[in-house]
Each structure stands twice: as C-alpha cells, then as structure tokens.
Amino acid sequence: MQHSYRISRNQFIRLCTFLPFAIPDFRVDEDFILTVKGKIKPSELGSTLIHEHVLVDFIGADKITADRWNHDDVIKKVLPYLLEIKARGIKSMVECTPAYIGRDVKLLQKLSDLSGLNILTNTGFYGASDNKYLPALAFTETAEQLSSRWIAEFENGIDGTSIKPGFIKTGVNSGPLSDIHQKLIRAAALTHLKTGLTICSHTGPALPALQEIEILKTLGVSPAAFVWVHASGSNDDFLTTGKTGCWISLDGISEGSLAKNAELILFLKKNGFLKQILISHDAGWYRPGEPNGGDFRGYTAISDKLLPLLKEKGLKDSEIRQLMLVNPANAFKIGIRKI
Numbered sequence: 538m539q540h541s542y543r544i545s546r547n548q549f550i551r552l553c554t555f556l557p558f559a560i561p562d563f564r565v566d567e568d569f570i571l572t573v574k575g576k577i578k579p580s581e582l583g584s585t586l587i588h589e590h591v592l593v594d595f596i597g598a599d600k601i602t603a604d605r606w607n608h609d610d611v612i613k614k615v616l617p618y619l620l621e622i623k624a625r626g627i628k629s630m631v632e633c634t635p636a637y638i639g640r641d642v643k644l645l646q647k648l649s650d651l652s653g654l655n656i657l658t659n660t661g662f663y664g665a666s667d668n669k670y671l672p673a674l675a676f677t678e679t680a681e682q683l684s685s686r687w688i689a690e691f692e693n694g695i696d697g698t699s700i701k702p703g704f705i706k707t708g709v710n711s712g713p714l715s716d717i718h719q720k721l722i723r724a725a726a727l728t729h730l731k732t733g734l735t736i737c738s739h740t741g742p743a744l745p746a747l748q749e750i751e752i753l754k755t756l757g758v759s760p761a762a763f764v765w766v767h768a769s770g771s772n773d774d775f776l777t778t779g780k781t782g783c784w785i786s787l788d789g790i791s792e793g794s795l796a797k798n799a800e801l802i803l804f805l806k807k808n809g810f811l812k813q814i815l816i817s818h819d820a821g822w823y824r825p826g827e828p829n830g831g832d833f834r835g836y837t838a839i840s841d842k843l844l845p846l847l848k849e850k851g852l853k854d855s856e857i858r859q860l861m862l863v864n865p866a867n868a869f870k871i872g873i874r875k876i
C-alpha cells in the first residue's frame with residue numbers, strides 16, 4: 538500500500554507556524570566559537586590565552602611565502618610548549634598571527650590535533666609597522682572590497698582549506714589613524730556586521746583605540762565587538778577607553794612585567810572593568826630563517842606567576858575564572874553586536 542505524504546494548504550500553514558518551535562536546535566548557530574577544527578560551544582573554550590603566536594615571519598608582505606618554513610620543524614619546536622600549558626589546565630589559544638606575517642592555518646590545525654588545545658585563527662590585514670605587512674591590493678581596494686575577501690574566508694575557509702577564522706585581526710600604527718588604517722577598520726566593521734566575528738586590532742595607545750571605536754560606532758558596531766590589543770597608556774586612558782565597553786587586552790604579560798600587570802588588573806577591577814579584561818603573553822614566535830626558529834618564548838608566566846600573585850593580592854577564584862574562562866568565551870563568541 539502506498540502512503541501519501543501530501544498535506545493540505547491549511548496543514549502546511551499550521552506546520553510553518555509551529556516549525557521553529559518544533560525544532561529546538563533551530564537557533565543553535567547563534568552561540569558558538571570557531572576554532573581551526575570547527576565550531577565549539579563557548580562553554581567548551583575553557584581556560585584561554587587570548588593573544589599568542591606560533592610562528593611569525595617579519596620578512597614583509599611582498600616576500601613572504603609558505604615554503605619559508607617546514608611544518609615538521611615548527612611542530613618539533615612548538616608542540617612541547619603547547620603541551621606545557623595544556624598540563625597547566627589551559628584549554629584554548631587564540632593565535633593572533635595575521636595573513637602576510639605567517640598565518641598558516643594547516644600548521645595550526647596539525648598543532649591543535651597533536652596538542653588537544655583549541656586554536657583560533659583570524660582573517661583581516663595588519664597595517665601597523667607602517668604598512669610593511671599589507672599586500673598591494675590593500676592600498677587600491679575599497680573597504681567593501683577588503684571586507685568581502687574577509688567575509689569569503691569566514692564563509693568558505695582560508696587558503697583553499699575549510700578552516701575558518703574565529704576573529705578578525707587588524708593592526709594600526711600607534712598615532713592618529715592614517716587614511717588606510719581607517720579603511721582597514723571600516724572593512725573590519727563591515728565584516729563584523731556580516732559575520733559576527735570579534736575585531737582584535739593591534740593598537741597600543743588609547744588615542745588610536747578611541748578613533749577605531751568611533752569608526753565602528755559610525756558604522757553601527759558596538760565597542761563590545763572590539764578588542765583593544767596591546768592596551769597601554771595612563772590610568773585615565775584606561776578609564777576613558779574602558780567606559781566605551783570595549784575589551785581591554787593586557788597581552789604583554791611576562792616574568793618581567795608581573796607586578797605592573799597585577800597592579801593594572803587590580804586598578805581596572807576597582808573601577809568596575811573586571812568583565813572587560815583579557816590577559817595573555819603575546820609569546821611564542823618561531824621565526825623562519827633563524828637557526829631552529831630562534832628564541833621561542835613559552836606561554837607559562839600567567840599560570841605559574843601572575844595568577845598566584847593575583848591571588849596573593851586578594852583576587853578570588855571566581856575572579857580568576859572570570860579572567861581566564863568567562864571573559865574569553867564572551868569576547869570570542871560569534872555574534873553581531875550593534876550599538
């Protein structure tokens with residue numbers, strides 16, 4: 538006997554009305570983080586280092602090619618450092634090396650497989666260092682054209698792979714924004730509005746950070762979608778910029794800067810910005826062209842030195858958790874944030 542699957546027009550209308558509620562996973566895509574191995578839930582991110590590097594090649598956008606390094610050599614050097622932080626309970630690393638400075642998503646995927654760490658990579662162009670790392674097309678294309686390249690990486694994958702960016706990385710000089718750097722930030726805003734990717738911009742002082750935030754706001758993007766990378770300045774600068782609602786990235790933590798960073802974290806906490814602080818080392822840096830990748834800086838100062846120091850200074854476990862787990866998950870959760 539044949540079953541008929543035809544339904545009446547009225548049945549169809551009723552089904553359409555109920556369908557979104559009948560499928561509980563209908564809106565599942567709204568809450569996720571993109572790693573080099575695909576989507577994870579924000580709750581799976583765990584303790585995270587939000588600004589680190591595996592490999593950086595400063596030869597310049599016009600000279601860089603992927604055959605300047607060998608995956609096996611890099612893995613041999615870098616994997617022990619990743620296992621070292623995994624043993625300390627770190628679950629994820631945000632790898633901030635942009636295109637044209639050594640972003641290698643296949644290498645990151647291999648390291649993620651071997652270490653068991655979640656690794657995030659990025660899309661975008663880095664204009665800091667006076668545009669040495671910008672490809673020629675960045676000078677001639679419009680913000681819209683640049684953003685469509687970055688959106689394509691989010692939709693289709695990077696460099697012919699299916700590996701997608703988990704955030705946008707841009708970079709600007711430390712003074713007032715030049716025309717081309719303003720364009721990069723407009724392109725980042727347009728990309729955010731299409732993809733919901735968070736914008737991390739190598740910036741430094743508060744002046745260009747505030748200018749970047751102004752551009753984002755003009756295009757309707759909330760400062761909550763912006764990470765002020767390499768945040769530096771006076772306490773006044775921190776308060777003015779923090780009040781916009783942006784993320785404040787204290788990413789230069791090393792054995793030599795523990796006291797200064799601990800003090801800054803306590804100052805920001807006292808002023809109500811604990812939920813906007815992100816911390817990391819900006820370490821790593823396997824350098825192609827140098828013997829055995831040169832001097833590599835490990836990623837352990839936060840676990841081994843900074844967190845015990847913060848506890849000693851009165852930070853509660855819940856506040857450490859806020860810094861290491863909650864803030865990174867909120868910062869890198871994909872979602873369009875409009876003003």
Ligand SMILES: [Zn+2]
Binds near residue numbers: 588590
């Ligand atoms: Zn960096």
